[in-house]
Amino acid sequence: MRLGIDLGGTAIKSGLVDDAGQVLFYETLPTNASGGADAVLDALTDACRRQLARAAVAAVGIGMPGTVDEARGVLVRAANLPLADYPLTQALSRRLGIPAYLGNDANCALYGEIYAGAGRESDNFLLVTVGTGIGGGIRIGGKIHLGMEGRAGEFGHMIVAMDGRPCRCGRVGCWEQYASATALCRMTREAAAAQPDSLLARQIREAGDVVDGRTVFEAARAGCPAADAVLETYAKHLSVGLNNLTAIFRPDRIVLVGGIFREGEFLLSRVRERCTDPYLVEISALNGQAGLIGAALLPERRDPNSPICRLLRHTAAQTPPER
Template sequence: MRYRIGADIGGTSVKLGVVDEEFHIVEQQKLPTGGQCTSQGIIAEIITACKQLMERYSVEAVGIGSAGLVNAQTGYVLHAGNLPFVEEPVADKVSKGLGIPAYLDNDANCALIGEHAAGACKDAMDALILTIGTGIGGAILIGGKIYRGHNYKAAEFGHFIIDRRGEACSCGLRGCFEQYASATALIAMTKERAAAFPESLLAKRAAGQGIDGSTAFAAAKEGCPVAEEVLGEYGLILADGINSLVKLFQPEVIVLSGGVAVQGEDLLCHIRPNLIRDAVVRTTTLSGSGGLIGAALLGTDYGR
């Protein structure tokens, strides 16, 4: 059996795993990065972890998914929000350190490659993904190939504008989709509604366990009408964005991944009533590992 290693570099940790020819993760580990880490430190940790795995597995190549602006052709991370990479030749350094080919791409592209190979859009030729977390990332598959744009900035689906007088966004524009549809936005809506209805189950759950992206889902399951209302509104906003993307691209399927998407049907049931006819939406079937599997497939036909 031949294996590939996939690494998914996030803000707080690197998820790294060995993937077999049937797209199963056979071994996985988490390397903490933390705010204080340097780019050299992160790259060195990846190399060390890979070397240990290569003692036990016949590894053909390593693929790395990183947040931020990534040139998949040269293997450089150009810059990456809360990661310490600036014009960093990550793929080259990892390849030289290990003596096998290494590939690099944007984390959302990797997530879509993973879903295309083994997940929610398996066998689809035209598909989109929205990765819903602190912000919203996106990627697009056209005719079976990832479309990256001439400058690798394509598919920033978190940043199309839905309200030009709306909330200021970190990208410098106002009213971007992610300001209303990210997990951060859901948490803000949950907080606001819990404060407005202090007697609600939602407020009581929030007071007891704090608020995160799952609070409204948990309260709704217990029958809280205020939580239902929050999710109804959130589903409507997500559907607005999804409908616009369907009008633009007519994908066979739009995949939702990220923390909120693990809610599966509990999320989809709030989106579906507001979708236009051609929209097909599914949540990830790879439970948070799509990015790692997709990274491992960089350099294969799936990753092109």
């Protein structure tokens, strides 16, 4: 049995993963990111201990947003979490009494897909994770492409508008400023403000001015034209990046991961309509657990004979050359 953690900006997903890649005892707990690094460590410890009470495991793997040096197991650059320069793995290992390994969350989702999802049928696919930002993973010819310092696959920072919106990366016009779940929430608020009499605006007011990734879908399903227009625009933004990725990589599928894809066909059909190759694009079949499954495999990435490394054709994590 393996223990995997998907550490996000708002929630910690945890679960025990068996040899078939099935997740047992799936749980989510709040990350408590607003409480700072120590609060996140406490929440993480709690999530692990709850699972360790159910089964003995030799190590824990943690997927998280940001730039992670998988070979060294350290966070190089944090994203959406207050953990910059924080010795997370050491602190967690000390508390749990087992080793802890870090990986980038999008790469973990890619490992999860390779082990238990789309990778069972495809050697050439891309993974696109849509949430607070947009991340990605690349598997070509059976091998994953991590790039220097594991920084390849930052699909969200592909520029789609020359003089577009400013991005947290310092450039302008990045895809995630238009097609992340964060962007969808912003577009939802803008539409409600512009059309205060719409069903969308009324529902937001009734919810105490709270907007999340589901808000616009609820209003659109109830027949609100303003919400429907937001989704049409959002689908256009999403498809622009997917079409760029298709042109560059020519994969045999692009797997979409993220909470908003729980909306299924209601969103996917709008995206596919605008894709150059509609049936390349599909929603992950792993119910939002690809990242957790891949994280659980991280400890084994150090063993070239492990099942995941054999699947990755011995592309075990390597330390980048010193510059």
